[in-house]
Amino acid sequence: MKQLYALLLCGSLSLCVFDLHAQTIAVKAGHVIKPATGEVLDQQILLIKDGLIAGIQEASEPFTADTLIDLSDSWLSPGLMDCHVHLTSNMSYRHFDYLQRYAQESNAFRALRGVQNAKLLLHGGFTAVKEIGNDGDYATADLIKAIRMGWVEGPHIQYAGKIIAPFGGQTSNVAPLSGAHWQREYLDADTQDEIRKAIRKNIYYGANTIKLVTGDQRYFYSEEDIAAAVQEAQMAGIKVAVHAGGGAPAKNAxxxxxxxxxxxxxxxxxxxxLMKEKGTVxxxxxxxTTNLHAYGADSLQMNTLYNSIRDRLKMAYELGVEMAFGTDVIIDIEGKNRLESNLEILKTWKEAGIPPMHILKCMTTNAAALLGVTEQYGAIKENLMADLVAYKDSPLEDIENIKSVHFVMKGGTIVRND
Ligand SMILES: [Zn+2]
Known part of the structure; x- marks a missing residue:
């Protein structure tokens, strides 16, 4: 029956990669972190069957299993989630230039970069990500298929397709003779009909979430434009994320x-x-600072922007705004790979004074709620997918200890155990 349930569950998830095990795996965990409640349970056994968490019990109680994985010295958390990634994007170090990638990178090259980054993130403990656009001509749709086929390794990917924005996307000052090259990654949509059409186009090509950009041009979306997008997306059962810096564009969103x-x-x-009142995440x-430096900021720009980001993060936390972890790196830091560049962002969270348990909640519970996947994964709970990460050192002592990850399981399949 459980196997049938797993198959049914898998059939309902277009992005799910499922490895159905006939056998039961027992994971013995020294400390199980439950970010949803803030609890830590010591010496637990998790029974994994058919890709799901079939049972959770005290290690002292009897159990039967085909395989035992001993993590009794480790800290176990639900699989981590990053709600804002660009797996197929990278620009040259300290050279933020959209045109470079359009002129020099094919769609195949973009997808291959995605293969590399998807594997890095999964092995780093990120079992689910939200890919939020800037991926060439739907390169991520192919990456998702390759992960589903088992050709390459990667997290569960929620996918936005092309970014929907007013004319020009996020570019500026492109000479008319150069053509509207941004349309390789953006759908120009200036009216509500165009927004609705763009959403349908994205869904057709594989999107299961939608991303709008507003405020990067002098013309930006009205409240009614955003509401039309939300309504159109809702008809397909999906959500709308809006890129906005602040001010009127953010208020309208x-x-x-x-x-x-x-x-x-x-x-x-x-x-x-207002976000707190409306439940906007x-x-x-x-x-x-290291990320901003990689983007080409000089030290004055870097410090000014960093202070503003950190102070806004602190204020959002203190006000009780719902937050989900996202990284957005599209330029790797010199000498660091995509995972390492992403994890620099934890330093901002630390300097904003946010407790590690809350950061983990933003990386799991809150992220799962935003992705709308709480019935499938995002917690260590019976009947959810076995997406698990174990760390040698406690992330509750220092959130950067998630870098001590040595075990990752996705959907009951062991990704690494070292
Ligand atoms: Zn982004």
């Missing part, structure tokens, strides 16, 4: 019913309060 504000570096107290993509 919040009032229009966006599920999340991405970045929001310049959100003030009133807008954060902040995916703050809180760049650390």
């Amino acid at each position: 919040i009032l229009g019913g966006a599920a999340s504000i991405e970045h929001g570096f310049f959100l003030d107290k009133d807008l954060l309060q 902040l995916v703050g993509t809180d760049f650390y």
Whole structure:
């Protein structure tokens, strides 16, 4: 029956990669972290069957299993989630230039970069990500298929397709003779009909979430435009994320019913309060100084922007705004890979004074709620997918200890155990 349930569950999830085990795996965990409640349970046994968590019990109680994985010295958490990634994107170090990738990178090359980054993130403990656009001509749709076929390793991927924005996407000052090259990654949509059409196009090509950008041009979306997008997406059962810095574009997005504000570096107290009232999630993509430096910021720009990001993060936390972890890195730090560059962002969370348990909650519980997957994964709970990560050192002592990951399981399949 459980196997049938697993098959049915898998059939309902277009992105799920499922490895059906006939056998029972017992995972013996020294400390099980439950970010949803803030609890830590010591010496537990998790029984994994058919890719799901079939049971949780005290290690002292009897159990039967075909295989035992001994993590009795480790800290176990639900699989981590990153709600804002660009797996197929990278630009040259300290050279932020959209045109470079359009001129020099094929769609196949973009997908291959995605293969590399998907594996890095999964092995780093991120069992689910939200891929939020800038992926060429739907390169991630192919990456998702390859992961599903078992050709390559990667996390569960929720996928936005092309970014929907007013004319010009996020570019500026492109000479007319150069053509509208941004359309390789953006759908120009200036009216509500165009927004609705763009959403349908994305869904057709594989999207199961939607991303709008507003505020990067002098013309930006009205509250009614956002509401039209939210309504159109809702008809397909999916959510709308809106990239906005702050001010009127962000206010329109919040009032229009966006599920999340991405970045929001310049959100003030009133807008954060409004987000709290409306239940809008902040995916703050809180760049650390090293990330900003990699993007080409000089030291004055870097410090000014960093202070603003950190202070906004602190204020959002203190006001009780719902937050989900997101990174947004599209330029790796010199000498660091994508995972390492992403994890620099934890330093911002630390410097904003946010407790490690709350950061883990933003990386699991809150992220799962935003992704709308709480019935499938995101917690260590019976009948959810066995997406598990174990660390040698306690992430509750220092959140950067998630870098001590040595065991990852996704959907009951062991990704690494070292
Ligand atoms: Zn982004």
